Amino acid sequence: MDGERDTSGDGPTFEDLGLRPELLAALGALGYEEPTPIQAEAIPPLVGGRDLLGQAATGTGKTAAFALPVLQHLTAHRRDRPPAALVLVPTRELAVQVSEALHRYGKDLGARVLPVYGGAPIVRQLRSLEHGVDVVVATPGRALDLLNRGSLQLGEVATVVLDEADEMLDMGFAEDLEAILDETPEQRQTVLFSATMPRRLDSLARRHLSDPVRITIAREKAAAGEAPRVRQTAYVVPRAAKPAALGRILDIEAPTAAIVFCRTREEVDSLTETLNGRGYRAEALHGGMSQEQRDRVMGRLRGGTADLLVATDVAARGLDIDQLTHVVNYDVPSAPESYVHRIGRVGRAGREGVAITLAEPREHRMLKTIERVAGSPISVQTVPTVADLRARQLDLTRGALRESLLSDDLDRFRVVVETLADEFDLMEVALAAVKLAHEAGGAADDDEEIPQVGFRPDSGKAPRAGSGRDAGGKPRRSAGGPAARLFVGLGREAGIRPGDLVGAITGETGLTGRDIGAIEIHQRFALVEVPEPAANEVIGALKATMIKGRKATVRRDKA
Incomplete structure (x- = not known):
């Protein structure tokens, strides 16, 4: 939770937002000092039970803005099996992030939080639901899968949160969201956060939110010339x-x-x-x-x-x-x-x-x-790397020695060098002196190699049907590299749309909508292009999940 502000100002504190003592204690233990603007504006109406439509970018502190009110309404050490709250998010990474936040804030309440997403063993998720949970944080595809299995019961849900709702629509989850919301009680609290507010998202909000409080947190522009050298x-x-x-x-x-x-x-x-x-x-x-x-x-x-x-x-x-x-x-x-x-x-x-x-x-x-x-x-x-560190430390030693040679009075040490030179080669004497100077300079004894990792793919927007082909009709090279074409044994007859495939793939793998190439929907099957290096992962993931409530044959296209 970023966004600390000057405590000397007149901004509200977490105590001013009407939060219960257990949550204030958790925030204090975590060292959070002041609410961010989105938290200061959103928490009071949400604690009061209002629906809310919030436009705020990732990283403004909106997770706590909805997580704290969800926990505020939760019965401490609740023992009921069905969840009291459902949070829907576009990716498994965000599902884990939101779940961790809810667990940290709700520790003193005994909050049982379950992340539900593709790519994790569904048996473990089924077992947790059977034992009982308080808050489910889910990607739409896996949530609908569990609903169709009868394992996810939403009849007692008091609050539904749609986080990064524009991303979920862009990934083809519109029908899934409608189906999930239809399974929740009509008299529920509904919270929707989105970085943008496209027309179709506004339409979804009008259908499912009741007289919502509207909040927009704009990013302030940095002053001109503020970026220094x-x-x-x-x-x-x-x-x-x-x-x-x-x-x-x-x-x-x-x-x-x-x-x-x-x-x-x-x-x-x-x-x-x-x-x-x-x-x-x-x-x-x-x-x-x-x-x-x-x-x-x-x-x-x-x-x-x-x-x-x-x-x-x-x-x-x-x-x-x-x-x-x-x-x-x-x-x-x-x-x-x-x-x-x-x-x-x-x-x-x-x-x-x-x-x-x-x-x-x-x-x-x-x-x-x-x-x-x-x-x-x-x-x-x-x-x-460790090698980089050692090379840098030698550079620093070399620099210190050069500075000493240029500026220090070294005559008083001449007798030491001359005496040793009678017994050892002068180069060996110099090497021993450099070694002592290097070690005396505080070179860190660091032999631990730190994992070398890169960024995961950006969250991207799903391509429109047919967008994976250029004007000449040739398959594109997915994500800038070679693409593999996969056969999926479900088509128009099963009600499959491009968004269903995009949603299933992005929900079950590390790919994003931007990584997926051309999609062709035929009567009884579909063809989809994915990056060649990820083809086997996609095949395995789609075989292990359900698309529109049905299992599908998935393999490389033989054509």
């Missing part, structure tokens, strides 16, 4: 490897002074401890500290007895540190304007600064949005 780099890092990756990157960069921005107080404290354990002089700065504590921290940074400041946005508001050379985003900022403000702290007065962002594989789209708003490219790189 900064070298901007992003490293793709799995979340579990972030602490090690940050230490490795800082070892390579060797900043004079740096600010590392984190989302929460808890993350600030944990990361500060980790960095100090690695040998850095790191200081924490967040809203849970008194003004006197903050002043002492800033004094140590400006006095040179600390070289890293690990901080939340709230605590770092208005800081101006002359010797600052690096800004690090430990997480991709949720709002592009936050990114621009952060990197504006370096590269001032004609100096060049460095901005580093640690991005998880699923955060490609957020990074692209930041790049567009900031108006400057962000170079994406892989985390330095």
Whole structure:
């Protein structure tokens, strides 16, 4: 949850939003300081039971905006089997993300949260539903599959949330959404969030929302000329490897002074401890500290007895540190304007600064949005290897020795060299001296190879029927590479439409609508193009799921 704001302002706190004590305790334990704009506007009417239609981009804090009210209405340590709330999302990655958030916030309530998506064993999901759950977070295809099996019972659902609804429509889930909503009680609370509001989405909202509160959170534009002279780099890092990756990157960069921005107080404290354990002089700065504590921290940074400041946005508001050379985003900022403000702290007065962002594989789209708003490219790189680190450390040793040779008075050490030269080759003496200087320079003993990963494909829009062929009718090369054509043994006779195939493939695999090529629907079968490297994964996934409630034969097309 990003978007911390200056605590000295008049903005509401989480206590002001009418949340129950268990949720306030969970938010406090997680270190969240203030609600973001979407949370401040959406939570009170949702807690009051109103339907809501919200237009807000990914990363504005909307997950908590609907998750906290859902948990607010939940009976603590509920024992009923059918779910009390249903959250529908377009992708399995988002299903996992939302489920984790609900679990963190609802821990003290004993909330039972089940993510339901393709690509995971359905038997495990069936068993969890049998034992009982409170909130189901599902992709539409798998939710409809479980409904058709009779395993997902929606008769007691009090709240339905459609998150990133425009994406679900673009992926061909319109009919699935209608079918799922028809299975829920008429007297329910319905919440719809979307980054855009196309006409067909507005039509769906009019059918299924009752007198909704309408909220629009626009991204504020960064001030002209605010982007400074900064070298901007992003490293793709799995979340579990972030602490090690940050230490490795800082070892390579060797900043004079740096600010590392984190989302929460808890993350600030944990990361500060980790960095100090690695040998850095790191200081924490967040809203849970008194003004006197903050002043002492800033004094140590400006006095040179600390070289890293690990901080939340709230605590770092208005800081101006002359010797600052690096800004690090430990997480991709949720709002592009936050990114621009952060990197504006370096590269001032004609100096060049460095901005580093640690991005998880699923955060490609957020990074692209930041790049567009900031108006400057962000170079994406892989985390330095152990070999890269050792080469950099040798460079630093070489630089230190060269500086000593040029500026220091070395005569008092001549007798040592001359004495050793009588017994050893002069090159060996020099090598031993360099080794001692290298080790004395604090070269990190780091032998851990950090996983090298890349971004997952962007969430894209599903192609319209026939869009996978050019004017000449030739099959396109899917996603810029060779395509495989697959035979699916269901067609018009079974009510199959292009959107059904797109939805089934994107819901059950890591592909997006943008990756899928030409689709042909015939009377009793369909043909669909997918990237060749993913063909076997798609075949296996479609064989294991149901399309429009039916199993299908799936294989490579023999034509």
